[in-house]
Amino acid sequence: MGARWTVARVLGLAPDAGSARAARALARPGTWSDLGSTESLVWGKCQGSAREPYQVTVDLNEPAFRCTCPSRKFPCKHGLALLLLWAAGGGAVADLDTTADFAADWARGRQTRREPSGEPDPEARARRVAERESLMSAGLDEFERWLFDLVRQGLAGVRAQPARYWETAAARLVDAQLPGLAERVRSMGAAVHARDDWAPYLLTQLGRWYLAVRAWRGRATLPAATMGDLRAVLGWSRRSEEVLAGERLRDRWWVLGLRQDEDERLLSQRTWLYGEESGETVVLLDFAAAGNALRVPHVLGSVLDGELALYPGSPPRRVLLAGEPSTGTGDGLPVTDTIERALDLAATWQAGNPWLSRIPMSLGAVTVVPGDDGDVLVDRDGTALRLAAEADVWSLLALSGGHPVDVFGEWIDRRLYPCSVAVDGRLVSL
Amino acid sequence: MTQWERLLSTAVVGTGRRNVPADVLGGLAEVDADGPEETVLAAAAVLGAYRRAGWTPSRWREPLPEPSGVDERPVCSDAAAQVLELLLSRDIRVDGGNELLVAHWLRTCAGADRRPPAHLLVELLRLATTTTALREDVRTVTGPRGAWLARHNPRWAWAAPVDTADAAARFATGTRTERLSILIAVRRADPAAGRRLVEDTWDTEQAATRAGLVDALAVGLSDADEPFLESSLDDRAATVRAAAAALLDRLPHSRRAARMAERVRDLTPPDELDAAARRDGISDQREHGHGRRESWLIQLLGAAPLGDVPTDLASAGSALLVGWTRAALRQRNEDWLAALARVRPTPELLGALPPEKATAIVAVESTVDARFAGLLAACPGPWPAKFSRDVVGRLRKARTEGALTLAFGALAEHLHHSALPAVEDWIEATPIDKRARRRTLRGLAHALTIRSTIEQEF
Structure with missing residues (x-):
């Protein structure tokens, strides 16, 4: 994926000074919806004077513009404004894996007209990748200086800093095409105030961020899996075609748990799968810009018989569906562990991927014990695992009735976030 | 370090x-x-x-809490569960409130001796915590699992069974609210044991507490409570005497009822109140629209046992009708309630009658107006099929807009599902510009459809 353009480069495309001025005025996130970008496309909808918002798409390769507005200027102010928003970084136009339908339709139309050559100019592409890498390297150098400065000041001093301190650092990372790292830094601004254990938490995260800086410098020698983990941390996404062309795994995949998250910009959905033959636990990620619909989730407890494409990385790996699987019905969780064994597995995974923070666990025969100072799950061995404060312990209690049940959940930062529970051989979502 | x-x-x-x-x-x-x-x-x-x-996890050293008891009732069908889930999540909405249909679902479920799936229990308990009218039904339907859950969450204390095992000890030492809930729970299970609890501590209670305890005896009230209540008529505190008199009003075989029968033998207002009548709780309080002596008569009649219904009930004077109505409601005397309702139907009387009797009385009302809507709204359900269809037809022919709106809740709750085509027909015939009416009717059709779905799925 190429680096984002500069404002000057965008304005250089304006047909006249009036268009440039009008585009600047329009380049505010408020008038836009459904914004997004991939390696080659930027798109969004702009509320103009018409009832329906204008659909604006830009193909960065040429560049080529498309807008549903009636203007005869080319490119029109909407296309320019969209590029200005994208170029400014700041998170308004997120890097997405999936393209909005209207943009994808147009791009496909162009593609067929341009066929059969298909693949865009490989030289131009290598140039864009090189551009991006140098931008990222510069961004990480600057980030390292910021980290050093932070450690010199001390964590206590940093905690007294206003929210802007974190937001500015995050915005710089976005500008340097490091959105993954940016998100981690941005959310720390709230975490240092919200968490009791803020100091050890911050120090741990600083260590992980610094590790990403060092790993980037040594990327030439990194194994492919670790490079995959690093790219995920930094937020350098992969095109789905690239993933589909890579490693694949056919299996009967049990749908263990579903989880949706939402922030002001992005909806995300994780679908945890377990392969009956391979014994691999993998995750499907879906994203949609806020306000849009996610892909229809797979049915919890069903079994997908088919092939998955694996993202480069360490286990538990991210995957894509390769083709339409056939769907069957499972009965509960295919395998379960004791808490000790699940933690052993977690340790193995963490040793492989030092940035791993969300760990799937299938726990067998655990009893839910509500408590005034936190709820816990206790397994047959008498080992206890803390439930997250946000967990819906009442539903878990209602479903289990105080009897031992199998629970699937995500273990994050020493707390379990339960996703599903097996009741009478059926998985129920929490 | x-x-x-x-x-x-x-x-x-x-x-x-x-x-x-x-x-x-x-x-x-x-x-x-x-x-x-x-x-x-x-x-x-x-x-x-x-x-x-x-990182290593900690060990759990305390005993694990007792699991929930087994609910022998089979779980309801997936389709039935789905209807409830949609009602609870408000993914389907019904005019007049989803609670109405949730109540219908719960009663149908209880009637079929089924239970809802466990994942809906939390929502049911939450809903009934705020909508107190649903509590009894939710308690029944959620069964042992619901009771077990409620024991773990103080906000659901209303659904937790009161442990009657060591009731006496806890009753002696609890706060006022705790004591009342213990007493009520014991009365439900064993009324005599409940009365003994009250009698044991009676002499040391304060007046305000005593009145509350007497009120609580309303649960499981029977003639066995009569001696205690009779003696409470001599209590120092007026509030306790009034509470005892109010309960004795409901016991036509009590000594007090016999004294009342004596006082009203010739159905004429007394000239004076003697001390014994005042001890029995008759006061100088005026009844609305009646003089001093007639007011006494009304009070006396309201507390006296009811004999046979007189054949000339329709020609009885107003004071007699008011007094008898009161007695009939207190003693739940169905013959009298029906006879009185035929003479002069009121929402109160109809509400105390079984559905067939109540609807039969409303069916012969001649005009469809606000008063009719009020009576209809008071009729308990389920309404018979023919009555339901007739009511829809009559409402449709009526000139007044108001009757439909006033009776909406009752129609949505009690109308027989065979009236649905009539409602749909009415929607068809309603001009597009009558938006409010169309909306109301669509809401009604919607509620009827969901109700018949509920019944089909059990």
Whole structure:
């Protein structure tokens, strides 16, 4: 994926000074919806004077513009404004894996007209990748200086800093095409105030961020899996075609748990799968810009018989569906562990991927014990695992009735976030 | 101090003010780092990963809580559960409130001797915590699992069964609210034991508490309580005497009822009230629209046992009708209630009658107006099929807009599903510009459809 353009480069495309001025005025996130970008496309909808918002798409390769507005200027102010928003970084136009339908339709139309050559100019592409890498390297150098400065000041001093301190650092990372790292830094601004254990938490995260800086410098020698983990941390996404062309795994995949998250910009959905033959636990990620619909989730407890494409990385790996699987019905969780064994597995995974923070666990025969100072799950061995404060312990209690049940959940930062529970051989979502 | 703690204390203060501890990694790993900041960050990366991967869980040493008892009732069908889920999540909405249909669902479920799936229990308990009218039904339907859950959550205390085992000890020492809930629970299970609880501590109770305890005896009230209530008519406190009299009003075989029967033998207002009548709770309080002596008569009649219904009931005077109505409601005397309702139907009388009798009386009302709607709204359900269809037809022919709106809740709740085509027909015939009416009718059709779905799925 190429680096984002500069404002000057965008304005250089304006047909006249009036268009440039009008585009600047329009380049505010408020008038836009459904914004997004991939390696080659930027798109969004702009509320103009018409009832329906204008659909604006830009193909960065040429560049080529498309807008549903009636203007005869080319490119029109909407296309320019969209590029200005994208170029400014700041998170308004997120890097997405999936393209909005209207943009994808147009791009496909162009593609067929341009066929059969298909693949865009490989030289131009290598140039864009090189551009991006140098931008990222510069961004990480600057980030390292910021980290050093932070450690010199001390964590206590940093905690007294206003929210802007974190937001500015995050915005710089976005500008340097490091959105993954940016998100981690941005959310720390709230975490240092919200968490009791803020100091050890911050120090741990600083260590992980610094590790990403060092790993980037040594990327030439990194194994492919670790490079995959690093790219995920930094937020350098992969095109789905690239993933589909890579490693694949056919299996009967049990749908263990579903989880949706939402922030002001992005909806995300994780679908945890377990392969009956391979014994691999993998995750499907879906994203949609806020306000849009996610892909229809797979049915919890069903079994997908088919092939998955694996993202480069360490286990538990991210995957894509390769083709339409056939769907069957499972009965509960295919395998379960004791808490000790699940933690052993977690340790193995963490040793492989030092940035791993969300760990799937299938726990067998655990009893839910509500408590005034936190709820816990206790397994047959008498080992206890803390439930997250946000967990819906009442539903878990209602479903289990105080009897031992199998629970699937995500273990994050020493707390379990339960996703599903097996009741009478059926998985129920929490 | 562990290596991690030493590293953390340096990091908190800052490398600008404190030196990095020597051998910060304690030989765990070789880190290639130049300055102090680099060392701290690199050590944080190594020790952080070490701590994450090496973390060990704690042991649970206390006994695990007692699991919930078994609910023998089979779980309801998936389709039935789905209707309830949609009603609870408000993914389907019904005019007049979803609670109405939830109540219908709960009663149908209880009638079919089924239980809802466990994942809906929490929502049911939450809903009935705020909508208290649903509590009894929710308690029944959620069964032992619901009661078990409620014991773990103080907000659902209303659904938790009161443990009657050591009731006496807890009744003697609890707060006023606790004591009342214990008493009510014991009365439900064993009324005599409940009365004994009250009698045991009676002499040491304060007046306000005594009145509350007497009120609580309304649960499980029977003639066996009569001696205690009779003696309470001599209580020092007026509130206790009034509470006892109010309960005795409901016991036509009591000594007080016999005294009342004596006082009203010739159905004429007394000239004076003697001390004995005042002891029995008759006061100088005026009844609305009646003089002093007639007011006494009304009170006396309201507390006297009811004999046979007189054949000339329709020609009885107003004071007699008011007094008898009161007695009929208190004694739940169906013959009298029906006879009185035929003479002069009121929502109160209809509400106390079984559905067939109540609807039969409303069916012969001649005009469809606000009063009719009020009576209709008071009729308990389920309504018979023919009556339901007739009511829809009559409402449709009526000139007034108001009757439909006033009776909407009752129609949605009680109308027989065979009236649905009539409602749909009415929607068809309603002009587009009558938006409010169309909306109301669509809401009604919607509610009827869901109700018949509920019934089909059980």
